[in-house]
Amino acid sequence: MAETSETQRGSGNPSSEVMIENNTLRFDSSDDEAPEEVNFEDSKRSALQSVKDALEAGRREKKTLKEKRRRKQEFFLEQKKRRLLPEDVLEEIDATPIRHDAIPCSAENEVEKGKAMDLSDLKPIKEQARSLQANCSVTTVKHQITASTHQKEAMDFVQSRFYGQGTRRATNNELLSLNNKKGVNKGAAFQFANTKLSTVEREKAEKSNKRWLHKKKLIST
Amino acid sequence: MVFSDKPKKGTIRRIMGEFKVHRVRFFDYMPSGIRAIAFNRQTERIAVGRVDGSVEIFTLLYNLFQEKVIPGKEQRSIEALCWVGERLFSVGLSGEIIEFDLHNLRPRYTIDAYGGPIWTITANPQGTHLAVGCEDGTVKLFEVLEDKIQFERNLDRKKGRILSLSWHPSGTKIVAGMMDMIRVFDVKTGHAIHRLLVDKAAGAPRDQECVVWSVVYLANDTVISGDSSGKVKVWDALTGTLIKNHDVTKWDVLALSLSQDETSLVAGTSEGTVVQFQFLSSVLGKEDKEWVRTRTFKNHTHDVRALAEVDTAIISGGLDTQLVVRPLLEKHDIKSQASALRKVQFPHRRLVSCAKKAQLLLFQYPSHLEVWRLGEGEEEGTPGEKVPVRRIPEKLLQLKAKGDEHICCSAVSPCGEWLVYSTTSSLRLYKLQYENNNISITKVSKLPKVLRWAHQLCFSADSSRLFAASGRSSVHMVSLGPEGCKHKHTFKPKNGSTQPIHLLTVSENGLWLATANSDCEVHIYSLSTLKSHCTVPVYRSGVTAMAIHPTKNNLFIAHADQQVFEFSIELEQYTDWSRKVQREGLHFKWLERDTPIMNVTFNPRNPDHIILHDMYMFCVLDQSLPLPDKKSQFFNQLTLKSLPEQERKTHCHAFKVCKLFQPLMCVDVLEDHSLVVVERSLLDIVAKLPAPVKQKKFAT
Numbered sequence: 049m050a051e052t053s054e055t056q057r058g059s060g061n062p063s064s065e066v067m068i069e070n071n072t073l074r075f076d077s078s079d080d081e082a083p084e085e086v087n088f089e090d091s092k093r094s095a096l097q098s099v100k101d102a103l104e105a106g107r108r109e110k111k112t113l114k115e116k117r118r119r120k121q122e123f124f125l126e127q128k129k130r131r132l133l134p135e136d137v138l139e140e141i142d143a144t145p146i147r148h149d150a151i152p153c154s155a156e157n158e159v160e161k162g163k164a165m166d167l168s169d170l171k172p173i174k175e176q177a178r179s180l181q182a183n184c185s186v187t188t189v190k191h192q193i194t195a196s197t198h199q200k201e202a203m204d205f206v207q208s209r210f211y212g213q214g215t216r217r218a219t220n221n222e223l224l225s226l227n228n229k230k231g232v233n234k235g236a237a238f239q240f241a242n243t244k245l246s247t248v249e250r251e252k253a254e255k256s257n258k259r260w261l262h263k264k265k266l267i268s269t
Numbered sequence: 270m271v272f273s274d275k276p277k278k279g280t281i282r283r284i285m286g287e288f289k290v291h292r293v294r295f296f297d298y299m300p301s302g303i304r305a306i307a308f309n310r311q312t313e314r315i316a317v318g319r320v321d322g323s324v325e326i327f328t329l330l331y332n333l334f335q336e337k338v339i340p341g342k343e344q345r346s347i348e349a350l351c352w353v354g355e356r357l358f359s360v361g362l363s364g365e366i367i368e369f370d371l372h373n374l375r376p377r378y379t380i381d382a383y384g385g386p387i388w389t390i391t392a393n394p395q396g397t398h399l400a401v402g403c404e405d406g407t408v409k410l411f412e413v414l415e416d417k418i419q420f421e422r423n424l425d426r427k428k429g430r431i432l433s434l435s436w437h438p439s440g441t442k443i444v445a446g447m448m449d450m451i452r453v454f455d456v457k458t459g460h461a462i463h464r465l466l467v468d469k470a471a472g473a474p475r476d477q478e479c480v481v482w483s484v485v486y487l488a489n490d491t492v493i494s495g496d497s498s499g500k501v502k503v504w505d506a507l508t509g510t511l512i513k514n515h516d517v518t519k520w521d522v523l524a525l526s527l528s529q530d531e532t533s534l535v536a537g538t539s540e541g542t543v544v545q546f547q548f549l550s551s552v553l554g555k556e557d558k559e560w561v562r563t564r565t566f567k568n569h570t571h572d573v574r575a576l577a578e579v580d581t582a583i584i585s586g587g588l589d590t591q592l593v594v595r596p597l598l599e600k601h602d603i604k605s606q607a608s609a610l611r612k613v614q615f616p617h618r619r620l621v622s623c624a625k626k627a628q629l630l631l632f633q634y635p636s637h638l639e640v641w642r643l644g645e646g647e648e649e650g651t652p653g654e655k656v657p658v659r660r661i662p663e664k665l666l667q668l669k670a671k672g673d674e675h676i677c678c679s680a681v682s683p684c685g686e687w688l689v690y691s692t693t694s695s696l697r698l699y700k701l702q703y704e705n706n707n708i709s710i711t712k713v714s715k716l717p718k719v720l721r722w723a724h725q726l727c728f729s730a731d732s733s734r735l736f737a738a739s740g741r742s743s744v745h746m747v748s749l750g751p752e753g754c755k756h757k758h759t760f761k762p763k764n765g766s767t768q769p770i771h772l773l774t775v776s777e778n779g780l781w782l783a784t785a786n787s788d789c790e791v792h793i794y795s796l797s798t799l800k801s802h803c804t805v806p807v808y809r810s811g812v813t814a815m816a817i818h819p820t821k822n823n824l825f826i827a828h829a830d831q832q833v834f835e836f837s838i839e840l841e842q843y844t845d846w847s848r849k850v851q852r853e854g855l856h857f858k859w860l861e862r863d864t865p866i867m868n869v870t871f872n873p874r875n876p877d878h879i880i881l882h883d884m885y886m887f888c889v890l891d892q893s894l895p896l897p898d899k900k901s902q903f904f905n906q907l908t909l910k911s912l913p914e915q916e917r918k919t920h921c922h923a924f925k926v927c928k929l930f931q932p933l934m935c936v937d938v939l940e941d942h943s944l945v946v947v948e949r950s951l952l953d954i955v956a957k958l959p960a961p962v963k964q965k966k967f968a969t
Contacts, residue, residue: 211959223964240956
């Protein structure tokens with residue numbers, strides 16, 4: 049068979065010939081011969097194997113995800129532990145009765161943050177956690193602090209709507225100048241005197257005023 | 270070229286007529302902007318809330334007069350005021366509802382609403398409930414009880430702050446103006462019935478929400494809103510749709526007020542204009558009425574934040590600190606004092622005290638006091654001439670008030686050695702000592718227990734006693750001496766009045782004390798017998814100024830409707846001169862003046878002279894001259910000057926008015942017979958106001 053194809057084609061590209069040969073060989077084999085006999089046992093085995101492989105792969109994936117999640121959870125717990133105060137300090141705080149003040153959530157967060165900052169100072173002195181030493185002081189969060197921040201935000205809102213970006217506002221100087229120009233007795237624009245001028249500068253300004261008036265022959269010297 | 274329009278600080282002494290005049294322009298009085306106005310129909314009074322937290326009660330009867338002032342506080346902000354019967358409530362950005370005690374002029378109690386800053390408060394027409402609109406988007410209902418208010422419930426909470434509220438006249442529905450929308454709530458269930466969306470302004474950036482500054486709910490189920498896009502929108506609240514859109518201004522519409530019969534609405538804008546809408550039909554006689562824009566009033570230069578439409582007038586106030594009462598001319602039949610435009614620019618109380626012997630002035634600011642010594646000028650000069658100043662006036666002392674409450678009243682003794690001031694919760698007395706050119710101040714620590722606070726303070730002429738007006742129209746008298754301060758007596762009125770005193774005056778000889786309270790009552794007490802002496806017959810208008818003559822011991826009283834009376838204390842009746850004035854009547858030019866008389870003082874050289882002043886003039890009233898004839902010229906000082914001596918005598922009349930110095934805050938006479946005139950320029954006040962809107966005018 050191989051002989052016949054080689055002799056038929058003659059000389060040419062050897063590699064492609066080989067490839068083509070192989071292909072033709074296979075095709076020829078599948079065309080001419082009866083299909084290979086595959087054992088039922090073998091096929092059953094391979095099918096089951098592939099199913100098992102798929103299941104295994106699924107289980108492995110789940111395992112890795114579970115591992116990841118477990119690791120994350122541990123990490124978070126550790127972080128949380130780091131943020132909280134040592135247990136005995138917490139016990140002491142719990143012992144004092146809780147006052148029913150309506151402190152909104154933001155206040156509690158601020159308190160927690162403050163406590164977290166102080167934690168670094170407390171860690172090395174675990175036995176003496178009760179007496180807070182060195183750079184620490186515990187103060188109650190006054191209700192007014194949050195009220196005044198709300199108040200300040202509200203005032204900022206009003207300020208921004210009245211005088212903020214996009215509001216077309218002028219100065220009082222312009223207002224008074226417009227009144228002068230449009231009024232019954234028309235006058236020049238308003239100019240506020242600069243009271244911060246020193247006496248020397250003020251005298252200079254007065255002298256130049258007088259000179260200008262004289263120049264315009266408005267007053268007689 | 271620089272025009273120095275601000276007057277130079279200093280006293281320019283002029284010699285005018287027979288007086289040397291100290292002209293004082295260094296009192297930097299700065300009023301506070303008006304934030305809210307509430308009208309009480311039953312008592313015909315308006316409550317005006319200012320930006321610094323103070324509340325003023327004005328009466329509209331018998332001329333507009335500032336009856337009571339509740340001083341402000343540092344952290345207190347007032348966003349809205351509301352009357353329930355005769356009780357006054359206010360809310361502010363501190364998140365608290367305050368009820369004011371109008372007899373003792375202080376907050377009665379405060380309740381925290383726990384909703385964040387509160388923007389608005391309104392009472393239902395039945396007077397049983399209050400609704401407040403909070404920053405967190407809740408409308409909270411409070412029940413009004415006998416002596417307090419109690420939280421009832423919240424209506425449904427919505428996202429976005431509630432800036433304005435209005436009840437339906439039936440009390441079953443509330444409309445709330447929020448950011449970008451208006452919601453109509455059913456009060457019983459608390460659920461929102463409708464959501465009306467408001468368009469943003471045409472040129473505004475996408476993330477800038479439209480603020481609905483004000484809403485009103487009418488009985489025919491119409492809602493009218495004013496928002497920051499400058500539009501007044503008329504909505505149908507039953508279907509939740511927009512009926513009509515009126516473009517009023519390029520800036521914001523900040524306030525709305527509805528008349529009682531719901532036919533007229535006024536809208537206040539950032540430009541300072543007040544626009545009136547009326548419910549009219551376009552064709553006369555037809556029934557299809559709609560809201561039509563009718564009049565525009567421009568009485569303000571800065572934003573109008575507060576409006577009230579009372580029956581016959583429109584009252585507006587804003588950031589230019591002036592309270593303007595614009596009567597509606599169609600409601601007045603005749604042109605009279607009642608139909609004139611009135612502006613309140615200066616407070617109707619004295620903020621300047623004068624130490625007559627020591628030549629000192631005490632200026633009362635909200636949070637501090639200043640003591641100045643007046644300058645001295647050359648001795649000689651001709652009338653009408655400016656005298657050069659030999660020693661300039663100097664500020665001796667600046668005393669900051671303790672705590673965050675504003676100062677209610679203050680006084681300095683005539684000898685200049687004692688200084689006292691009071692807030693709503695504390696009274697402090699100081700002793701001043703002068704060594705060479707230095708001044709030292711020591712606080713008097715052990716004060717009598719009765720001196721906890723005072724509405725009004727006054728020293729006796731010899732500086733040995735201090736009088737403090739306290740609650741229930743009573744006056745405490747304490748003696749002052751090197752050993753300290755001792756309580757001597759408390760004077761109480763016979764009729765047991767509960768109103769606060771706003772004027773106190775003591776006679777020069779130290780025998781008589783006169784008080785005037787908000788009920789227009791004037792009581793006279795004898796300081797020798799320590800008993801109540803008599804009561805002046807009650808006149809319908811409030812007392813704006815009064816003083817006791819040093820030699821004749823007659824009490825001269827000036828009222829808010831410009832009437833003047835003279836009451837003889839010893840004889841317990843009106844004097845003949847006073848009866849003559851009442852018989853002949855005062856000249857119409859005198860009665861037409863629209864600012865009240867703020868101070869009455871006497872001329873030591875001439876016992877017939879009485880010196881009065883209001884904001885635009887001061888007048889020397891000569892009791893020996895005849896009263897002006899109705900037809901004669903009233904302001905005749907300039908014409909008299911031009912007449913020869915003989916003719917002058919025939920044309921002279923009692924009221925010698927001088928308008929050289931204006932605007933006036935105080936006119937007083939010192940012991941050396943010189944006059945002190947304290948002026949405050951309105952332009953200086955305008956220069957320090959916040960920024961107005963930019964107006965583009967043709968050819969400027």
